[in-house]
Amino acid sequence: MKPPPFEYVAAHSVEEALDVLVTHGWDAKVLAGGQSLIPTLNFRLAAPAILVDLNPVSELAFIEANGMLRIGAMTRQRTLERDETIARLAPLITAAMPHVAHPQIRTRGTIGGSLAHCDPAAELPAVCLALDATLVARSQRGERAIPARDFFFGLFSTALEPDELLTEIRIPPMPPNTRYAFREVARRHGDFALAGVALTLQLDEAGRIRAPRVALFGVHDAALLSESAMRLLDGAAPSEALVREAAEAVAHDIEPSSDIHASAAYRTHLAKVLTARALRDALGDALGHATE
Amino acid sequence: MQKLSIEVTVNGTTYRRDVEPRLLLSDFLRHELGLTGTHVGCEHGVCGACTILLDGEPVRSCLMLAVQANGHTITTVEGVAPNETDLHPLQQAFRETHALQCGYCTPGFLMSLLPFVETHPNPTDDEIREALAGNLCRCTGYQHIVEAVKLACRLMHAPQDA
Numbered sequence: 106m107k108p109p110p111f112e113y114v115a116a117h118s119v120e121e122a123l124d125v126l127v128t129h130g131w132d133a134k135v136l137a138g139g140q141s142l143i144p145t146l147n148f149r150l151a152a153p154a155i156l157v158d159l160n161p162v163s164e165l166a167f168i169e170a171n172g173m174l175r176i177g178a179m180t181r182q183r184t185l186e187r188d189e190t191i192a193r194l195a196p197l198i199t200a201a202m203p204h205v206a207h208p209q210i211r212t213r214g215t216i217g218g219s220l221a222h223c224d225p226a227a228e229l230p231a232v233c234l235a236l237d238a239t240l241v242a243r244s245q246r247g248e249r250a251i252p253a254r255d256f257f258f259g260l261f262s263t264a265l266e267p268d269e270l271l272t273e274i275r276i277p278p279m280p281p282n283t284r285y286a287f288r289e290v291a292r293r294h295g296d297f298a299l300a301g302v303a304l305t306l307q308l309d310e311a312g313r314i315r316a317p318r319v320a321l322f323g324v325h326d327a328a329l330l331s332e333s334a335m336r337l338l339d340g341a342a343p344s345e346a347l348v349r350e351a352a353e354a355v356a357h358d359i360e361p362s363s364d365i366h367a368s369a370a371y372r373t374h375l376a377k378v379l380t381a382r383a384l385r386d387a388l389g390d391a392l393g394h395a396t397e
Numbered sequence: 398m399q400k401l402s403i404e405v406t407v408n409g410t411t412y413r414r415d416v417e418p419r420l421l422l423s424d425f426l427r428h429e430l431g432l433t434g435t436h437v438g439c440e441h442g443v444c445g446a447c448t449i450l451l452d453g454e455p456v457r458s459c460l461m462l463a464v465q466a467n468g469h470t471i472t473t474v475e476g477v478a479p480n481e482t483d484l485h486p487l488q489q490a491f492r493e494t495h496a497l498q499c500g501y502c503t504p505g506f507l508m509s510l511l512p513f514v515e516t517h518p519n520p521t522d523d524e525i526r527e528a529l530a531g532n533l534c535r536c537t538g539y540q541h542i543v544e545a546v547k548l549a550c551r552l553m554h555a556p557q558d559a
Contacts, residue, residue: 108421207447
């Protein structure tokens, strides 16, 4: 099908985009990479009166590292995938990117678009949760920094107000003893995940796990941190028994739905298995020593 | 009705048109420019039949508005062959290995694979299958398309005889 009629505004600056949002509120929709919004329009599941296109806003496409890693909201997913600064400072993003749809989609798709859209099966919200990212939103009222754990509300629903624009993602530097892992299961490479996990953790001098962040996607109405698993892991010595216990615990925090691709029970099973595998990936040699 | 003036370079020719904002780039190429080699399958970004190159990178033309192509350079399947009589090595490889039956998906496969075969002299089967994953073919079972990619990579990266 074809999109319903709408008025189109190509914004050339954040200020121009904010002007449209403050005037039109919920009647306006922000067009980033368009890889979710345009299909939604083609299906006529949405009929916004006005589209604000952010693609000409060059100030929103950047990757900067100055203590904190800062990524502009309009940075293309294909750029994230290939960027050497990202690979060095936030390798969890690099590990996740090949799973984000297909190259043809990543050419257009943006990090900000994916986060603001908040699809429950999307990888990038979980990656931001695991990295303890902060999302920066701007409106004519000012700027506010929203921790990732307070940003993703539920199905296609975020902390963004109708007059706000997601402009930037800030990622704290990973301490040198940080481990990370990314795992997902999809029907076909690049399809939406049936279930997936992105996690980071640190090992202290005594070899104990510190600051674990276990983020799951595809198994709830939005990506979420598994507090139950994180409580078990925090301060514990790595062992295969701990891995299994933490993997079982994620089931307490998730509420997967059933659809034609997978039942809720299967998604729960996947969440546990993938969490165990991701923990083994991240712990690696530390797990080997602990079980000897 | 709002109409916007755009200028787009497609296969080396620059076109100027006034278009409605809701016109998809796929429909602009087919209906406004008559370049019907770009096929439309699902119109929601799943099948890959409408894949084109935008500034050299593969994109779904059904997931872009024509107005967003303003000022950009596009290659469609009509712009792939070097001249009227010869085929591009990737097209030649599809022909020789029977990598198509009905052919509806073929333009999308070719456009997705062009940057891949240019940058992969000797890809593994897994790399090829990952590169194909964004395009659907309902006839071939993909086996011959994998063969075509291997042949195309050999043809394009063969050492040149003096």
